[in-house]
Amino acid sequence: MTTGLHVASHPLIQHKLGLMREASCASAEFRRLLSEIAMLLCYEVTRDLPLENAPIETPLEPMMAPRLAGRKLVLAPVLRAGLGMLDGMLSLMPSARVAHVGLYRDPATLQAVEYYFKAPSDVAERLVLVLDPMLATAHSAVAAVDRFKARGCKEIRFVCLLAAPEGVAHFHAHHPDVPVWTAAVDRALDDHGYIRPGLGDAGDRMWGTR
Template sequence: MRQVHVVRHPLVQHKLSLMRSAERSTQGFRRLLNEIGMLLAYEVTRDLPLEEVEIDTPLARMKTPLLSGKKLVFAPILRAGMGFVDGMLDLVPSARIAHIGLYRDPKTLQAVEYYFKAPPDVAERLVVVLDPMLATANSAVAAVDRLKERGCRELRLVCLLAAPEGIERFHGAHPEVPVWTAAIDSHLDSHGYIVPGLGDAGDRMFGTR
């Protein structure tokens, strides 16, 4: 799994364990997802290109590195992907946002698109797709398909949990797109949920069923 990066930072693993608990409140789950989003953003942006520019400090003129090129696009898959956005924007406040509305058909488990809105120059930017659960990967595959249709070529996927089946399905469709995740769990159950997992991330974040 050369294109899969498991983030083993102690704070990420600690917060993920807190989120897995069935006793975690909606407020607590939402706060933790926000915090993990920021920590995962550090990892997925670790290799962003830099360029040297000249600035004046209060004492002297110097050359110093700044991010090079156009700013990022965060592309949350609605609705659960929104849980990552605020934490990531705290770290990269100049990033643009693309919204990808997909829901999973309960019978076929296939992704159905109902909304798509992206910056007009999205194809010229690095796009980080956000989806907390890489389970069947149908939504993630559909989201990347849609972004590629818009001309995007530099894409990354960030998720909280992944199942081996989801990774295989995603990289079967998009082998060049790297994945960052906090953990790879055991398997999917008959309903397409990650086991042991943490349940439905969207329901737990918004207090719905």
């Protein structure tokens, strides 16, 4: 396994991903499955969050119970496809802060172009999970992480549904300190920058656009 790359092999994740890949999967079903996989990936990416003990009263006696330590983390979906992963993550972490990164891929150059950015004022003091279903060329992922590092963020993790080997290599060439969590690493990119075998354009399939 590539350093900093974590592939979630849980059977439920793999089963749901297989359903999403089918061309016949309707938009509503695609969104539901993506949200469910995002929730399952949330377990994986937050497995090592620090805990601290706090005093509580059970119905029978007092005890020291574990709770998450430190500031609540930030979920940062890359618009627009990353929004499909947000609700699944928030279902487990409803108190998380949410940042938004607006990027689109120039069809001629495949480079990422930013059009919107909004994050909590103290984002530099929090763990940031950048969410985007596809790590293809990785230009958008690199640009999103660049933006958070420019704000002083030191602890960043990237979470996606699918990755291509080229995208993983390009991403870690720019950000070797940022680990990647994904449900699968597919064969390769095609000439148009799409992941093969992949599942098509996640944003279009999610929202019923072309």
